[in-house]
Amino acid sequence: MNTKDENYKALNFIEAIIEDDLQEEKNEKRVHTRFPPEPNGYLHIGHAKSICLNFGLAKKYNGMCNLRFDDTNPTKEEEEFVDSIVEDVKWLGFDWEGRLFYASDYFDQLYKWAEKLIINGKAFVDDQSAEVIGDQRGTVTTPGTESPFYNRSVEENLNLFRRMKAGEFPDGSKVLRAKIDTTSPNMLLRDPVLYRILHASHHNTGDKWCIYPMYDFAHGQSDYIEGITHSICTLEFEVHRPLYDWFLDNLIETKYRPQQIEFARLNLSYTIMSKRKLMELVEGGFVNGWDDPRLPTISGLRRRGYTPESIRYFADKIGVARRDNMIDVALLEHSVKDDLNKKTLRVMAVLNPLRVVITNYPEGKVEEMELVNNPEDETMGSRKVPFTREIFIEKDDFMEDPPKKFFRLAPGAEVRLKGAYFIKCEEVVKDETTGEVIEVKCTYDPETKSGGPQSNRKVKGTLHWVSAQHGLKAEVRLYDRLFLDEDPLGHPDKDFQEFINPGSLKTVTGLIEPSLRNVKPFEKFQFIRLGYFCVDPDSKEDKLVFNRTVPLRDSWAKISGKGR
RNA sequence: UGUCCGAUGGUGUAACUGGCAACACGUCUGAUUUUGGUUCAGAAGAGUCCAGGUUCGAGCCCUGGUCGGACAACCA
Numbered sequence: 188m189n190t191k192d193e194n195y196k197a198l199n200f201i202e203a204i205i206e207d208d209l210q211e212e213k214n215e216k217r218v219h220t221r222f223p224p225e226p227n228g229y230l231h232i233g234h235a236k237s238i239c240l241n242f243g244l245a246k247k248y249n250g251m252c253n254l255r256f257d258d259t260n261p262t263k264e265e266e267e268f269v270d271s272i273v274e275d276v277k278w279l280g281f282d283w284e285g286r287l288f289y290a291s292d293y294f295d296q297l298y299k300w301a302e303k304l305i306i307n308g309k310a311f312v313d314d315q316s317a318e319v320i321g322d323q324r325g326t327v328t329t330p331g332t333e334s335p336f337y338n339r340s341v342e343e344n345l346n347l348f349r350r351m352k353a354g355e356f357p358d359g360s361k362v363l364r365a366k367i368d369t370t371s372p373n374m375l376l377r378d379p380v381l382y383r384i385l386h387a388s389h390h391n392t393g394d395k396w397c398i399y400p401m402y403d404f405a406h407g408q409s410d411y412i413e414g415i416t417h418s419i420c421t422l423e424f425e426v427h428r429p430l431y432d433w434f435l436d437n438l439i440e441t442k443y444r445p446q447q448i449e450f451a452r453l454n455l456s457y458t459i460m461s462k463r464k465l466m467e468l469v470e471g472g473f474v475n476g477w478d479d480p481r482l483p484t485i486s487g488l489r490r491r492g493y494t495p496e497s498i499r500y501f502a503d504k505i506g507v508a509r510r511d512n513m514i515d516v517a518l519l520e521h522s523v524k525d526d527l528n529k530k531t532l533r534v535m536a537v538l539n540p541l542r543v544v545i546t547n548y549p550e551g552k553v554e555e556m557e558l559v560n561n562p563e564d565e566t567m568g569s570r571k572v573p574f575t576r577e578i579f580i581e582k583d584d585f586m587e588d589p590p591k592k593f594f595r596l597a598p599g600a601e602v603r604l605k606g607a608y609f610i611k612c613e614e615v616v617k618d619e620t621t622g623e624v625i626e627v628k629c630t631y632d633p634e635t636k637s638g639g640p641q642s643n644r645k646v647k648g649t650l651h652w653v654s655a656q657h658g659l660k661a662e663v664r665l666y667d668r669l670f671l672d673e674d675p676l677g678h679p680d681k682d683f684q685e686f687i688n689p690g691s692l693k694t695v696t697g698l699i700e701p702s703l704r705n706v707k708p709f710e711k712f713q714f715i716r717l718g719y720f721c722v723d724p725d726s727k728e729d730k731l732v733f734n735r736t737v738p739l740r741d742s743w744a745k746i747s748g749k750g751r
Numbered sequence: 752u753g754u755c756c757g758a759u760g761g762u763g764u765a766a767c768u769g770g771c772a773a774c775a776c777g778u779c780u781g782a783u784u785u786u787g788g789u790u791c792a793g794a795a796g797a798g799u800c801c802a803g804g805u806u807c808g809a810g811c812c813c814u815g816g817u818c819g820g821a822c823a824a825c826c827a
Contacts, residue, residue, distance in 0.1 A: 197765050197774090225827050260826065317825050326823055328753045362825055372754040374823045383825035402827045426755065426822050449756085451820090456762085462827095504775065506764040508757095511820060515762045518776050528789060563789065594787065603785060637785070649785050716786045743787045 199507040201448050214416045218250030221415050225257045226268035228462040229477040229484045230275045233453040239502035241419055242281040253413055254283040257290045259405045261389040275485040280495045290405045291391040293412055297400045300438050301381055305344045309437055312347040313364045324377045330370035331377040351384055354397045358384050375430045407431030410445040418447040425449045454513045457668040458483045459676055480734050481669040481691050492711055492721025492736030497526040520737045527719045532560045535651040536699040536714040538663055540579035542626045548576040558606040570702050574607045577655035579698055584650045585627055592746055594648035603649040609635035651715045658698035661731035665693040
């Protein structure tokens with residue numbers, strides 16, 4: 188059986204459909220997909236799943252993938268959003284090869300199709316208000332009823348529709364509706380609205396139109412126009428499929444049809460994916476903009492320090508299916524750590540400094556220690572880090588009265604300073620009033636210098652450190668999950684904002700080794716023993732700013748119970 | 752009280768025309784380690800929503816339930 192084959196990779200259900208289609212030589216064996224966002228917000232990791240899917244399928248089957256903006260509602264859409272979407276898709280590493288389209292590119296054709304429907308007696312102009320039409324539509328368990336304007340003549344409908352287009356009527360006074368079936372169990376088939384009057388200027392077509400097609404009247408036809416073979420979308424559009432089919436069947440004679448396939452959208456634990464809710468967080472000032480590193484937006488993840496590779500890897504790992512899912516955010520975090528582990532320079536930074544004075548080390552002496560940049564990759568070389576009599580270590584790396592399994596600095600204990608010497612704690616200096624440890628006096632063993640005769644001696648722990656004299660101050664933003672609840676939207680009785688984690692952002696001033704003096708925004712590092720960090724765009728030469736992408740696995744935190 | 756869709760370890764996905772339920776994340780052990788990271792070795796954890804049926808044999812097919820989701824915007 189092939190399942191046992193080394194190279195066998197199970198097909199997801201969409202790939203299975205495509206391979207069947209290919210086998211049957213459907214659409215001359217073309218595979219053409221598209222990613223069709225509405226430019227009314229920023230893209231998030233859920234969109235990334237769709238982008239990776241659509242572009243990934245095209246690549247896998249030597250096909251094409253278009254980027255198309257479904258921009259049929261000028262009151263909600265903005266140029267700013269199309270720009271950010273274009274940037275995000277590009278950043279993720281995908282190329283639409285010049286096929287960037289807009290549903291608004293097809294407004295003329297769509298209009299002609301609407302007239303065709305009228306002429307064929309399949310559409311009519313309705314003068315009723317949205318409210319009345321809604322009431323007439325019935326409910327999911329009771330059928331709707333026909334509009335009193337249902338039987339207007341073709342001539343009257345055509346005349347009215349043309350006058351709608353000419354701008355003779357105010358917003359909301361008339362709509363064009365299809366005549367399908369007001370009693371259909373599928374609500375979307377109960378004489379849906381095709382065109383509405385909107386005296387609004389469009390980001391693309393300006394003031395050319397004052398009537399705009401509904402998404403449903405534009406989407407399927409746009410796919411048809413572009414020659415899309417597999418229209419991949421999320422589950423909630425499943426009920427729209429019969430409607431798209433109805434439009435095409437009533438408008439198009441050829442047998443070619445885009446085939447819609449629905450998959451379950453991504454849900455990620457401890458965050459939210461709803462564009463509207465995300466907008467609330469941004470506009471309510473709960474976060475600092477669409478690219479806040481706590482948000483699951485692509486721009487937020489980018490600023491947080493995620494790489495396109497890690498997101499694509501993640502998209503691949505979560506798979507595609509039709510059942511509801513809630514992906515553990517740990518998988519996303521694993522995806523970046525795995526990527527960054529291979530790529531990033533290891534550097535030393537102390538986030539919560541404790542002064543250490545090495546009493547037997549000559550005052551004023553500076554030694555340049557050679558540190559390996561990445562033990563995973565020797566080709567990344569090494570760098571020099573200055574060592575002096577006074578250094579800083581992490582406060583958590585010292586305990587005056589340590590438990591058994593504490594392998595770090597404590598009175599009388601000896602530890603290794605990464606890339607430097609072994610030091611032994613001889614004395615603890617405390618603040619007289621608070622009793623807080625403010626300094627530790629140590630002695631070092633000159634024989635234990637890295638590479639030296641005694642450097643292979645066994646010690647319990649290795650600490651990172653920064654020279655007090657050379658350390659650079661840096662603002663470090665420590666991010667944690669934005670919500671305390673795994674599924675903030677999963678509580679019908681509670682507002683999701685109640686679950687916002689008040690500690691989702693902690694800003695500290697740390698000290699970093701001097702080799703980081705000239706870093707540029709988006710450069711990524713591993714701060715040894717702490718985590719992966721990324722230079723924030725706010726960072727300036729005289730004020731470095733780092734974002735913590737994700738902490739390293741911390742088994743001590745688990746043992747000591749200090750974990751999340 | 753409608754129509755459609757779905758249900759496999761804690762999470763996600765797989766098991767091809769029925770043939771010993773697999774992989775990843777997570778969890779736990781141990782080894783290695785100049786990062787309590789990485790890596791390596793191993794373990795625990797589901798008998799596939801329930802009840803019937805077909806079959807030598809059902810996660811997969813059939814019937815009936817249960818539970819979950821989607822659908823009633825001049826939003827997409």
